[in-house]
Amino acid sequence: xxxxxxxxxxxxxxxxxxxxxxxxxxxxxxxxxxxxxxxxxxxxxxxxxxxxxxxxxxxxx
Numbered sequence: 001x002x003x004x005x006x007x008x009x010x011x012x013x014x015x016x017x018x019x020x021x022x023x024x025x026x027x028x029x030x031x032x033x034x035x036x037x038x039x040x041x042x043x044x045x046x047x048x049x050x051x052x053x054x055x056x057x058x059x060x061x
Contacts, residue, residue, distance in 0.1 A: 014038045 017038035022029055036050045 011039070014042060017041070 014035065015038075018031065018035040021034040021038060022031060025034070033054065036054055039046060040050055
């Protein structure tokens, strides 16, 4: 499980919560999914962005 430095700097509380989720779920959850789940728990209004992010649409081009 790796969380980028950018995520630690820009959203440390979300990243810490995501690390806890990964530890709880074990190898059944990847870091990206855990981070999105933690982010949505604190900021439910970001659901459209989260779905876009999980679907991998940021990797166009």
